[in-house]
Amino acid sequence: MDPIEQWIRRLPKAELHLHLEGTITPSTLVELSSLGDAAPITLSQAEALYSYADFTGFLQAFKAVVTELRGPAEYELAAWRMLQALAAQGVRHAEVFLSVGVIFRLRPEEDQRDPHLFARIFSALERARLRGERELGITLYWIFDAVRHFTVDEAARVFRLAAQMRRDHPSIVAIGLGGDERQTGSTPYRALYAQAAAAGLRLTNHAGETTGPEAIREALSIGSERLGHVLSAIRDPALLDELKLRQIPLELNPTSNVRTGVCPSLQHHPIRRYFDHGLLVTLNSDDPAFFGATVEDEYRLAHQHHGFTREELRTLAANSFRASFLPEAEKLRWLDQIGSCS
Numbered sequence: 001m002d003p004i005e006q007w008i009r010r011l012p013k014a015e016l017h018l019h020l021e022g023t024i025t026p027s028t029l030v031e032l033s034s035l036g037d038a039a040p041i042t043l044s045q046a047e048a049l050y051s052y053a054d055f056t057g058f059l060q061a062f063k064a065v066v067t068e069l070r071g072p073a074e075y076e077l078a079a080w081r082m083l084q085a086l087a088a089q090g091v092r093h094a095e096v097f098l099s100v101g102v103i104f105r106l107r108p109e110e111d112q113r114d115p116h117l118f119a120r121i122f123s124a125l126e127r128a129r130l131r132g133e134r135e136l137g138i139t140l141y142w143i144f145d146a147v148r149h150f151t152v153d154e155a156a157r158v159f160r161l162a163a164q165m166r167r168d169h170p171s172i173v174a175i176g177l178g179g180d181e182r183q184t185g186s187t188p189y190r191a192l193y194a195q196a197a198a199a200g201l202r203l204t205n206h207a208g209e210t211t212g213p214e215a216i217r218e219a220l221s222i223g224s225e226r227l228g229h230v231l232s233a234i235r236d237p238a239l240l241d242e243l244k245l246r247q248i249p250l251e252l253n254p255t256s257n258v259r260t261g262v263c264p265s266l267q268h269h270p271i272r273r274y275f276d277h278g279l280l281v282t283l284n285s286d287d288p289a290f291f292g293a294t295v296e297d298e299y300r301l302a303h304q305h306h307g308f309t310r311e312e313l314r315t316l317a318a319n320s321f322r323a324s325f326l327p328e329a330e331k332l333r334w335l336d337q338i339g340s341c342s
């Protein structure tokens with residue numbers, strides 16, 4: 001590793017846009033399969049699954065991975081492996097999307113039979129979170145993510161759960177909306193976002209990944225505080241000015257955007273222009289096991305492809321804590337450490 005890579009690893013970083021399911025690597029998939037499959041898959045079979053050529057292949061791989069997440073033991077293992085991988089990259093705090101909507105959608109009979117299925121899964125996730133804090137010194141918050149192209153009722157259930165469960169589990173800090181933006185925007189979720197905010201939850205949203213700037217405006221209009229991808233804002237100078245003025249935190253995912261084909265190449269990604277315009281930019285990996293780049297890689301790529309200097313990378317790391325949902329005192333502590341990281 002060259003000196004800048006070593007420094008990037010030492011630099012304290014927060015990851016704010018990361019899907020638990022998307023952190024499951026082929027080797028973790030083999031472990032998960034061995035927990036529950038009569039004929040567990042081999043590493044080469046798992047690797048073949050991840051070497052898809054198109055978006056359909058990606059969706060098939062993602063579905064196969066989610067299917068292996070059968071219950072509490074599997075979720076705990078996946079979360080623990082995720083935390084180990086994050087800690088190894090110098091990530092000190094993560095805010096992770098949990099596809100709660102998918103859990104219910106994939107297992108309708110089990111959900112009917114066992115009203116406590118999700119509570120048991122969440123307890124297992126909390127065990128992994130606390131172990132990460134204890135053994136790896138990394139903190140973790142959960143974001144309950146609903147799928148926008150499912151029904152509004154399904155999202156309502158996810159957000160209601162977040163509001164109820166956060167009373168006993170303050171690690172549940174926020175809600176989010178993922179899924180296919182081309183099918184559904186944000187407006188149908190206006191009332192649900194208002195209710196979640198009233199319950200003390202913070203509001204994130206995927207916006208402008210596969211859609212135009214109007215989807216970003218729509219996401220802002222329902223109170224979204226932090227936005228994922230925001231790729232198409234580059235086409236709307238007035239929107240860029242608004243994002244700058246309000247210092248809306250942007251969770252950018254350059255490699256993800258290239259791999260899903262919504263951005264033709266890393267060089268075309270607007271991160272440099274957003275940063276130079278004074279937007280609150282953060283770097284994230286989205287689904288690192290599927291897109292082949294961790295958040296640490298994203299810092300290196302920003303250096304290599306967009307000429308981010310060491311001091312600019314330091315600003316990106318500082319932004320990641322500023323944009324987090326950590327308490328102010330914690331943020332200041334990390335900003336101090338980032339400032340003195342040499």
Ligand SMILES: [Zn+2]
Nearest residue numbers: 178206228286
């Ligand atoms: Zn995402």
